[in-house]
Amino acid sequence: MIEDSRFSPPKPVTPVNPTTGRREFLKFLAGSPLLAALGLPLSLRGQYLENNEMGERLITEVEEALNVFDFERLAKDKLPPAHWGYLASGVEDNATLRANREAFKNFHLRPRRLVDVSSIDMARTLFGIQWDSPIFLCPAASQKAYHPEGEVAVARAAKSQGHLQVLSTGTTSSLEDVNAARGTPVWFQLYTQGWEITRSFVDRAEAAGCPVLVLTVDQLRPHQNSETQFRYIREDTRSCIQCHDPDDRLRNKRMFDGVNLEARESDRDQLTWDIVGKLRDITDMKIVLKGIVTREDAQLCLKYGVDGVIVSNHGGRAQETGWATLDSLPEVVEAVGEKIPVIVDSGFRRGTDIFKALALGATAVGIGRPYLWGLAAFGQEGVERVLELLRLELELAMMSVGARTLDEISPQSIGRH
Numbered sequence: 197m198i199e200d201s202r203f204s205p206p207k208p209v210t211p212v213n214p215t216t217g218r219r220e221f222l223k224f225l226a227g228s229p230l231l232a233a234l235g236l237p238l239s240l241r242g243q244y245l246e247n248n249e250m251g252e253r254l255i256t257e258v259e260e261a262l263n264v265f266d267f268e269r270l271a272k273d274k275l276p277p278a279h280w281g282y283l284a285s286g287v288e289d290n291a292t293l294r295a296n297r298e299a300f301k302n303f304h305l306r307p308r309r310l311v312d313v314s315s316i317d318m319a320r321t322l323f324g325i326q327w328d329s330p331i332f333l334c335p336a337a338s339q340k341a342y343h344p345e346g347e348v349a350v351a352r353a354a355k356s357q358g359h360l361q362v363l364s365t366g367t368t369s370s371l372e373d374v375n376a377a378r379g380t381p382v383w384f385q386l387y388t389q390g391w392e393i394t395r396s397f398v399d400r401a402e403a404a405g406c407p408v409l410v411l412t413v414d415q416l417r418p419h420q421n422s423e424t425q426f427r428y429i430r431e432d433t434r435s436c437i438q439c440h441d442p443d444d445r446l447r448n449k450r451m452f453d454g455v456n457l458e459a460r461e462s463d464r465d466q467l468t469w470d471i472v473g474k475l476r477d478i479t480d481m482k483i484v485l486k487g488i489v490t491r492e493d494a495q496l497c498l499k500y501g502v503d504g505v506i507v508s509n510h511g512g513r514a515q516e517t518g519w520a521t522l523d524s525l526p527e528v529v530e531a532v533g534e535k536i537p538v539i540v541d542s543g544f545r546r547g548t549d550i551f552k553a554l555a556l557g558a559t560a561v562g563i564g565r566p567y568l569w570g571l572a573a574f575g576q577e578g579v580e581r582v583l584e585l586l587r588l589e590l591e592l593a594m595m596s597v598g599a600r601t602l603d604e605i606s607p608q609s610i611g612r613h
């Protein structure tokens with residue numbers, strides 16, 4: 197059972213520090229009618245935080261975090277506005293981003309009493325490998341924008357906490373370094389780039405021992421209408437050149453090292469189902485499609501021999517469908533039956549969220565932003581604590597409904613309001 201360090205007495209509140217003082221001053225400025233009269237932008241502080249109800253005090257040590265939102269607020273405080281904007285952004289009105297969170301409220305747990313829950317086992321097997329928990333780390337590009345150790349720090353945390361990690365095509369650490377830090381090969385997420393480059397990525401991932409290729413199919417163009425991100429970029433007075441060349445964004449992307457960029461074309465909006473067969477012809481890795489949200493596409497996945505699906509809307513950052521993944525999950529589960537694993541991500545912030553998806557038939561649940569908040573806040577340690585908190589919360593949810601293993605979680609474990 198997970199040690200419950202959350203219930204140790206809270207630490208005394210630290211005296212006001214210069215950062216807090218600055219925050220207070222900015223808050224005062226943001227509310228000042230003078231700024232509005234001058235037509236200057238109001239501070240974006242407080243906006244686009246997923247959980248705004250926690251007061252202003254930031255945690256200063258990793259152990260102080262009571263839930264993943266404590267890391268969110270610290271990440272926002274620490275990161276340059278442009279990087280925070282990239283991390284937080286949905287698209288357009290952020291309707292899909294919000295829908296992902298709102299959907300959890302439509303379900304409740306159905307507690308059961310007098311079950312011996314002294315031992316909880318949340319092990320889950322995926323493609324023949326047993327994991328200690330069904331929670332995994334989603335692919336996310338550019339992790340050095342949050343911490344200098346980026347994906348390698350995440351890999352160390354995934355190793356120490358025993359979680360599956362999926363590495364993005366947009367990784368800022370080399371795949372081989374990440375695998376070395378993780379100890380076993382990660383799953384590799386693929387964005388196609390034109391066949392010659394795509395093939396080089398697949399070959400490299402296979403040579404590095406990656407067992408699973410995750411083809412993301414929901415982001416049709418490399419750049420979306422990420423309005424929140426664009427607003428934060430406008431607030432950022434730094435020169436981007438400090439971190440990366442805005443005209444050469446691939447320079448920090450390690451998968452592109454040594455690649456003939458002339459062969460690069462963004463072909464995502466021309467992808468069709470034929471891609472599955474083309475990939476199958478060049479690799480023995482399992483092929484998982486990320487971004488499937490309808491029963492029709494789930495059935496096509498079976499037809500084309502896909503090995504697994506990830507029900508995902510990219511955390512609300514790809515398309516403004518306004519449709520939560522928790523609400524698309526049941527029809528995908530129904531269409532697929534038990535033939536292949538149905539994994540889900542987007543909006544998971546609590547153990548109870550994860551529990552609800554498992555009750556609706558998900559095999560495993562991915563998190564994106566929460567571990568990036570942990571990374572930005574405290575590096576490896578922050579990611580570790582995010583994972584620990586989510587496992588602890590999932591364990592409590594399982595105990596509440598008397599489920600001692602994941603197989604004992606069923607549709608009867610939850611109800612709909």
Ligand SMILES: Cc1cc2nc3c(=O)[nH]c(=O)nc-3n(C[C@H](O)[C@H](O)[C@H](O)COP(=O)(O)O)c2cc1C
Pocket residue numbers: 282283284334335336337364365366385412486508509510511512513541542543544562563564565566
């Ligand atoms: C900053 C950021 C970068 C991302 N980059 C990728 C990526 O390179 N490839 C990909 O398939 N998904 C990417 N995603 C989507 C995640 O894999 C995942 O679907 C999403 O974050 C889950 O939602 P959540 O952030 O609400 O947990 C990214 C997400 C974020 C927040």
